[in-house]
Amino acid sequence: MTINLDSQEPVIRETRLGAVTGYQGTVGDLACQAGGCRLKNRERGFTQTTSCSSGCAQALLSQIRDAAVVNHAPLGCAGDTVAQNVTNHWGEYIRRWPYSNLPVLNTNMSEKETVFGGGEKLRGAIREAHRRFQAKAIFVTTSCASAIIGDDIAGVADSLKEELAIPIIPVSCEGFRSKVWASGFDAAFHALFQGIIQPPRRKRPERVNIINFWGRAKDRITALLGRLGLEPQFIIPFASVDELAHISEAAATLTVCGTLGTYLAAGLEQRYGVPQVKSLPPHGIAGMDSWLRELGKVVGKQAEVEALIAEEKARIAPELAQIRSRLQGKRAVLGMGPGFGHGFLGVLDELGLDVVRAVSWHFDARHDYGQCPKATQQLAERQDGLPFSVGDQQNFEIINLLRQIKPDIYFSRHVGTAVWAAKLGITTVAVTDEYSAFGYQGLIDFGHRVIDAQLNRSFAQRLSSKVKLPYTEWWLSQDAFALLKAAEEVG
Amino acid sequence: MSQFVEQIRQVCALGAMQTVLAIPRAVPILHAGPGCGQKLWSALGEYHGYQGSGYTGGHSIPCTNSGEKEVIFGGDERLREVTANTLRVIDGDLYVILTGCTADIVGDDVGEVARRFQEQGKPVVYAETGGFKGTNFYGHERVLEAIIDQYLKPVAAAASASAVEPGLVNVWSVVPYQDAFWTGNLQAIGQLLQSIGLTPNIIFGPGGGVDALRRVPKAQFNLLLSPWVGLQTVHHLEQSFGTPYFHYPIFPIGPTETGRFLRQLADYAGIAGERVEAVIAEQEAHYYYYIERSADFLFESRSGLPGRFVTIADSFYALGITRFLIQDLGMLPEVQFITDDTPPEHQQAINGYFENIAEGVRPPVVFANDGGEVREALRAIRFRERPLILGSTWDRVSARELKGYSLSVSLPISERLVLSRAYAGYDGALRLTEDIYSVILSDYQ
Numbered sequence: 005m006t007i008n009l010d011s012q013e014p015v016i017r018e019t020r021l022g023a024v025t026g027y028q029g030t031v032g033d034l035a036c037q038a039g040g041c042r043l044k045n046r047e048r049g050f051t052q053t054t055s056c057s058s059g060c061a062q063a064l065l066s067q068i069r070d071a072a073v074v075n076h077a078p079l080g081c082a083g084d085t086v087a088q089n090v091t092n093h094w095g096e097y098i099r100r101w102p103y104s105n106l107p108v109l110n111t112n113m114s115e116k117e118t119v120f121g122g123g124e125k126l127r128g129a130i131r132e133a134h135r136r137f138q139a140k141a142i143f144v145t146t147s148c149a150s151a152i153i154g155d156d157i158a159g160v161a162d163s164l165k166e167e168l169a170i171p172i173i174p175v176s177c178e179g180f181r182s183k184v185w186a187s188g189f190d191a192a193f194h195a196l197f198q199g200i201i202q203p204p205r206r207k208r209p210e211r212v213n214i215i216n217f218w219g220r221a222k223d224r225i226t227a228l229l230g231r232l233g234l235e236p237q238f239i240i241p242f243a244s245v246d247e248l249a250h251i252s253e254a255a256a257t258l259t260v261c262g263t264l265g266t267y268l269a270a271g272l273e274q275r276y277g278v279p280q281v282k283s284l285p286p287h288g289i290a291g292m293d294s295w296l297r298e299l300g301k302v303v304g305k306q307a308e309v310e311a312l313i314a315e316e317k318a319r320i321a322p323e324l325a326q327i328r329s330r331l332q333g334k335r336a337v338l339g340m341g342p343g344f345g346h347g348f349l350g351v352l353d354e355l356g357l358d359v360v361r362a363v364s365w366h367f368d369a370r371h372d373y374g375q376c377p378k379a380t381q382q383l384a385e386r387q388d389g390l391p392f393s394v395g396d397q398q399n400f401e402i403i404n405l406l407r408q409i410k411p412d413i414y415f416s417r418h419v420g421t422a423v424w425a426a427k428l429g430i431t432t433v434a435v436t437d438e439y440s441a442f443g444y445q446g447l448i449d450f451g452h453r454v455i456d457a458q459l460n461r462s463f464a465q466r467l468s469s470k471v472k473l474p475y476t477e478w479w480l481s482q483d484a485f486a487l488l489k490a491a492e493e494v495g
Numbered sequence: 496m497s498q499f500v501e502q503i504r505q506v507c508a509l510g511a512m513q514t515v516l517a518i519p520r521a522v523p524i525l526h527a528g529p530g531c532g533q534k535l536w537s538a539l540g541e542y543h544g545y546q547g548s549g550y551t552g553g554h555s556i557p558c559t560n561s562g563e564k565e566v567i568f569g570g571d572e573r574l575r576e577v578t579a580n581t582l583r584v585i586d587g588d589l590y591v592i593l594t595g596c597t598a599d600i601v602g603d604d605v606g607e608v609a610r611r612f613q614e615q616g617k618p619v620v621y622a623e624t625g626g627f628k629g630t631n632f633y634g635h636e637r638v639l640e641a642i643i644d645q646y647l648k649p650v651a652a653a654a655s656a657s658a659v660e661p662g663l664v665n666v667w668s669v670v671p672y673q674d675a676f677w678t679g680n681l682q683a684i685g686q687l688l689q690s691i692g693l694t695p696n697i698i699f700g701p702g703g704g705v706d707a708l709r710r711v712p713k714a715q716f717n718l719l720l721s722p723w724v725g726l727q728t729v730h731h732l733e734q735s736f737g738t739p740y741f742h743y744p745i746f747p748i749g750p751t752e753t754g755r756f757l758r759q760l761a762d763y764a765g766i767a768g769e770r771v772e773a774v775i776a777e778q779e780a781h782y783y784y785y786i787e788r789s790a791d792f793l794f795e796s797r798s799g800l801p802g803r804f805v806t807i808a809d810s811f812y813a814l815g816i817t818r819f820l821i822q823d824l825g826m827l828p829e830v831q832f833i834t835d836d837t838p839p840e841h842q843q844a845i846n847g848y849f850e851n852i853a854e855g856v857r858p859p860v861v862f863a864n865d866g867g868e869v870r871e872a873l874r875a876i877r878f879r880e881r882p883l884i885l886g887s888t889w890d891r892v893s894a895r896e897l898k899g900y901s902l903s904v905s906l907p908i909s910e911r912l913v914l915s916r917a918y919a920g921y922d923g924a925l926r927l928t929e930d931i932y933s934v935i936l937s938d939y940q
Contacts, residue, residue, distance in 0.1 A: 050580035053558035056530020078596060078626030079500060080507030083534035086907040087542045089888070105892050109867070110500045118600055118627050129499045136501070136867050148528045149596040149627055152566060179528035180562050180597055396529075399555045400584055419541060420533075420553040472586075474522075474551035479584040487580060 005374035007271050012158055013176035014194035014267070017184040018045070021266075022369030025183045025396040028485045031362070031380070032388025038369040038376040044491035054396040055418075056179030058145055059084040060188030062108065063217075065143045065175065065195065067092055067241035068248065072107040072139035074129050076122060076157060077147030082110040087419070095218045095242050107137040113149055122155045127164065134168050140245040141171040143195055151178035171199035183396060184366045186263050186341070192240065193268040196248060197275070204253040204276060212299070213257040213278070215239050215265035221439035221446075228443070231312055232305050239268070252276035256302045258295065260438050261285055262377050263343025263368065270372030284379050285347035288354045289317065292443035294378070316444040327451035328356035334458070337409060339363040339402055340417035340435070342394075346379035349387075351441045352415065355451050359390065361409055363402060365418065367394045393485070399424050400475060404484035406430060413454065429468030433457050497836070502866025502889040503538065504809070504834040504906055505673060508624040510535045510631030511638045515591045516552045517671030519704035522587035525558035526574045526605060527595025531626070532556045539631070543906050544675030544913030557581040561597045570603045578608065582617060588705040589646065591638060592621035599625030613645065618705075620645035630836050635670050636727045642708065643728075643735055651712040651736060660713045664688055664764070665696045665738075667728055668720040668746070669811055675908050679917030684720060687753065687920050690774045691761050712736040718760070720746060722810040722848070723841035745848060746815030749924035750779050751822040782921045789928070793824075801900055801935065802880025803829035807869055807890050808905035810835050812918075813860075814848050816885055816904065819924055821852045826883075828858035829876060834905065836864040866890075873897065883931065902934050 008015065017023035026046035027034060037043040058081060066073045066088055075082050089106050096103050111129045113122055126144070133142055144157055161172040177191040212234050214225065219238045229236050237243070237251060251257075257272050258281045259265025269280040283298035284291045293313055300309030336357040338345055342364040352359050371377050383390070395401050397418060406414060406428055414425035414432050422434040433454055435441075441450035473480075509531055515523040525532050536553050540546045548555060559565065559573045574592070581590060590612075594605055609621035622641035624634040666684055671677045678700040685695035696714055698707045717729045717740040729740035741763045747756040754775045761771040793800075804826050806813040810833045820826040837845060842862055849860050863869055866889050873884075873893050882899040884890055888909045894901035903911055904918070917923045 049576055050584050051558060051560050051577060052554055053525055053527075053532025053536075053556045054529045054554070054560055055533040056528055059530050059534060078507045079503060079505065079630060080509055080531065080535055080538075080626040082500070082503050083506045083510075083538035084530075085503060086538040086909065089907075090542055090909050103892050103895065105502055105866070105889055108501065110503065112497065112500045113627050114629075115627050118596075125498070132499055147596070148566075149600060149625075152597065152600045179530040180566050183529060183560065183562060185530065396560075397554045419537065420548060423548060423553075424555070472550075474555060474585055474587070476584060476586045487584075 005372070006274055007267065007372055009194070009197045009271055009275055012174070014187070014190045016182035016187045017190065017366070017368060018182060021371065023184045023366055024369070024394055025366045026488055027367060027394035028488055029392060030388065031390040031392045032384045034367065034392055035376060035380050035384035035388075038367070038380065043369045046491050047489045048398065049487040049489060050400065052397070052399055054183070055185040057177040057182055057185055057188030057191055058147060058179055060185050061175050061177035061192040062145055063088050063091075064189065064192040064240040065145070066106045066108050067095065069242060069244045070139060071141040071143060071245050072109065072133045072137040074126070074133050074142055074144045075108055075110045075147070076113065076126050076129070076144055076150045076155065077110060078113045078149055079110055081147045082108060091218055098220055099242065107133070107139060109133040109136070113147070118149060118153050121153060122150060123160050126155065126157065126160050130160070130164055130172060131168070134170070139170065141173065141200060143173050143175050145175045146178045148178050148180050151180070173199035186366065189264050190267040193271065196268065197271055200245060200248050201252055202249045205250070206253060207255070208253045209255045209303070210235050211237055211254040213237050213239055213251050213254045213272070215257065215259040215268055216261075217241060217264070217438050220437055221442050224442070232300075232303070232308050234303065252278060254278050256281050256299060258299060259285070261341070261343040262371055262379065263341050266368070266371040280373060282373060282378060284350070284382065285344060286443055287347050287441045288351035288447045289444060290350045290354065290382070291347050320444045320448050323448050324354070324451070327448065327455065330455050331451065332356040333358055334412040335360050335409070336413045336415060337361045337363070337406060337411040338415045339421060340415070341365045342367050342377065342380070344417055344438070346377060346383050348415070348435065348441070349383055350379070351447060351450065353386065354447060355454060357413070359387070360411060361391045361405060363405070364392070364394050365396050397421060400479065401484050403428065403473060403475060404480060404482065407480060408484070413457065426464040427468055427471055427473060429465045431457050431461050431464060497863060497865035497868065500865050504864050504866065504887060505630045505632065505836060506535050506538050507626030508628045508631060508634030508637065509593055509595050509626050510539055510673075511622070511624050511634030512556060512593055513539045513552070513631070513672035514635045514638045514670070515593070516549055517677070517699040518589065518708065519701070520550065520588040521705070522551055522581065522585050522590045523556055524578055524581050524590055524592045525556060525595060526570060526592055526598045526603065527558060527561060528597050529558070529560040529562070531595045532558050538907065539672040542909045543672070544908045544911060546672060546675060546913065551585060551587070557585060561595070566597055566601055569601060570598055571608055574603065574605065574608050575611070578612060578619065588618060589642070589708070590617070590619045591641065592619065593624045593638070594621070596625045596627055599623055599628070609645070618646065631673060632670060632724045632835060635724065639728045640731055643731055647708065647711055648735060650709055658713065659715055660694070660710070661715055662692065662694045663696055663710065663714045664693050665698070665711050665714045665717045665732070666720070667717060667725045670724055671699045673809070673906055674811065675906070675913040676916055676918055679915045680919040680923070682915070683917040683919040683923055687757060688718070690778070691757060691766055691771050693764060693766070712738070714738055716741055716764070719743070722814060722845050723837060724835070744814075744844070745818060746811045747920060748815040748918055748927060749819035749823040750782050750921060752815070752818050753920050754779070778921045782925065785925055786928070792932075801826075801883035802878060803827050804883040804885065805829045805831065805873070807832040807834060807884065807886030809833070810837055810845055812904050814845065815918070816927070817849065817858065818852050819927065821856055823924065824928065827856065829878070829882060830859045830861055830872065832869050832872070833860060833862045834864045834869070837862050900934050900938060902930055
């Protein structure tokens with residue numbers, strides 16, 4: 005299986021990876037269907053607003069240190085920059101860098117452009133972005149409006165390359181193309197292949213690419229890899245254009261989340277022979293064992309890795325036993341994206357929690373290296389009967405499920421999800437940082453966080469007694485999947 | 496309208512979904528792409544004062560999540576299905592279908608879909624709010640127009656006697672969610688009206704909802720407390736129900752402006768002057784009790800009080816704050832940026848409201864909703880002392896460069912949690928004074 009890195013646009017996940025956003029069954033069934041390529045998507049008769057590719061693409065590209073984004077769209081498509089600037093400030097804060105604002109220029113597309121075309125306006129915006137930001141590269145993100153009216157973004161970008169003498173790269177991320185917002189990550193990485201990443205000048209055996217979001221654990225990772233004689237290059241946010249240009253020189257690529265990193269990791273292996281570490285995500289013991297062992301194999305440091313693993317595990321064992329005794333048997337439900345969530349279910353298992361149901365925002369039947377995601381395979385081996393559904397943050401289903409299950413804790417990831425469980429009086433742990441439960445010590449820290457969340461439940465309990473849910477009695481008395489339709493063929 | 500926009504200060508027309516959410520138990524139904532709701536909610540709701548999802552906002556908003564299929568084959572059928580199921584699943588009093596770019600460009604017949612539900616007696620209305628049509632200020636008025644035409648007119652026609660209720664005043668002012676302080680401000684305005692014997696009818700926020708909406712046609716008059724947003728709505732209400740309106744363009748902050756507002760309002764409403772003067776005297780006494788106590792500090796501070804002040808805000812705040820700081824706190828203005836994409840036909844009037852605030856004090860006014868333009872203009876100014884910058888979270892970066900003091904009052908406000916705080920009226924002016932000087936005092940302590 006290869007990715008077409010030369011095409012103008014990346015292929016969306018539904019087609020490329022057999023991704024679905026509608027499924028209900030068990031983990032074992034899901035993994036079996038994915039393995040046999042028989043997985044079918046199920047649509048819904050009712051849906052709530054989800055997210056789109058453009059937000060994911062812009063989140064990554066706008067945080068490159070010395071690049072800029074021109075968002076060819078009506079003003080609302082830049083709505084995500086408000087939140088992204090918050091994470092930008094957060095990233096600058098933890099790096100002790102001065103604060104800056106995101107270099108994003110929106111073309112403010114109006115009715116006129118939808119009638120007469122927006123090519124000339126885009127040309128002006130790219131020139132203006134170049135003047136304002138003195139960027140080393142400009143990414144041009146598309147929108148539903150620019151795509152439907154058929155603006156020739158690639159043509160405009162090409163026509164300015166000579167004049168501005170920097171890469172100007174179209175990023176095809178219009179929202180209506182894919183139901184899977186993670187397609188926008190692929191669009192951002194595809195853009196890197198299109199105009200940023202250079203062939204290696206030399207190989208750097210000490211360098212390891214790490215695909216992540218904000219990199220809060222960067223100092224810990226630097227120390228960890230340092231013990232193996234390796235050094236990390238964090239991708240994409242807060243990297244520079246020059247650093248990204250040379251990620252082809254690394255000895256290996258690791259990713260903190262399979263959903264996030266699949267396209268870039270596989271593409272780097274395919275085009276430049278940079279081995280992709282095909283492991284679990286690095287959360288908890290099993291995750292970190294897998295992350296380090298697979299890395300060790302790739303860079304030839306198995307002995308060092310085994311020594312490190314043994315030392316760290318021995319160190320945390322007594323405290324972990326204490327944590328497990330306090331959380332043993334607590335019933336948990338998890339709702340997260342697949343790359344992160346399927347691995348994170350292992351963390352909950354290691355903490356002694358009893359996971360009774362999991363929901364995934366989408367599911368990729370395979371990753372770009374051609375196999376069903378490793379985390380899903382392992383999960384199916386460990387707990388094949390676990391009730392499992394896929395829904396793109398469809399709160400009406402989740403609320404219905406949680407109300408029936410009444411778990412002790414709900415673990416969520418993604419802004420705007422945790423509150424709904426809290427409104428049911430359920431203790432909620434929002435796992436917003438990608439390095440929550442990172443490795444051995446991270447597991448201990450996270451375990452204490454879960455214990456603390458259980459200690460004082462008054463806020464959620466009081467809130468739930470005072471607010472009304474927006475659902476009708478009719479809906480709350482239905483099966484949670486009553487509006488999930490029969491399957492149809494995909495990919 | 497700025498040609499390009501860096502650092503957004505408002506969103507597109509579909510942002511009016513937050514106007515719907517501001518009406519208790521009203522439910523927006525988006526006929527739009529999958530990311531519109533999330534992006535608009537995160538800018539206007541979640542990361543702007545952390546206003547959150549509320550009853551059915553954020554990722555709970557019904558949406559067709561239109562994809563390739565709806566773009567190529569049309570989305571009417573999908574909208575019909577999602578609307579029908581919304582009525583079954585979401586417990587609401589009023590449902591407002593809002594279109595995004597996809598539906599408006601491919602030309603879905605959304606009106607026809609909505610009419611089918613209306614014929615069945617369902618409280619469903621629709622507005623065309625494709626993002627390319629304008630800002631959320633534009634969308635806000637389209638939503639109100641849709642509610643007036645498709646919901647209120649049939650209500651008024653069915654009522655046997657839609658007699659005017661004397662003293663009932665519909666309150667139209669700040670745009671919900673765009674103004675992070677909207678709930679507090681509307682409540683404060685309501686209290687001002689009550690203080691002189693009027694009955695405020697506030698549609699948005701706590702206590703509002705469809706009952707308040709249904710009273711709209713019965714009002715004695717509409718009050719528009721806004722420089723330009725809402726003018727179309729009060730005109731439309733006048734045409735639809737014959738209700739006159741009183742337009743006071745300045746958002747009243749502080750005793751001078753609030754007193755002027757109350758006197759003119761009372762005059763319009765036919766309320767006796769003595770009653771209003773008694774209210775003003777009582778409120779001013781309360782206000783000056785606190786200001787007198789703070790005056791020691793304000794006249795003797797060693798903390799390096801700000802030199803000139805700059806506002807970078809919607810016209811509501813730019814005008815309201817500027818007039819308060821000049822009239823009541825005796826500050827001096829530098830340039831004032833108005834960032835609400837003010838239509839050209841309203842700019843001259845707004846310019847005029849900045850004149851004659853105090854003798855010899857006339858701030859330059861710049862209309863710009865492009866943050867890059869604001870940043871470059873600010874860099875060109877030579878401030879002799881540390882300026883006070885009343886803008887948004889974006890402007891804190893410029894404020895640091897200028898060694899200024901910054902207080903965020905305009906979208907986006909992502910470094911403050913906003914609950915019931917209000918800046919309107921007498922108490923609002925005290926809050927604003929507290930906030931400004933707390934920024935200054937905490938800067939070095």
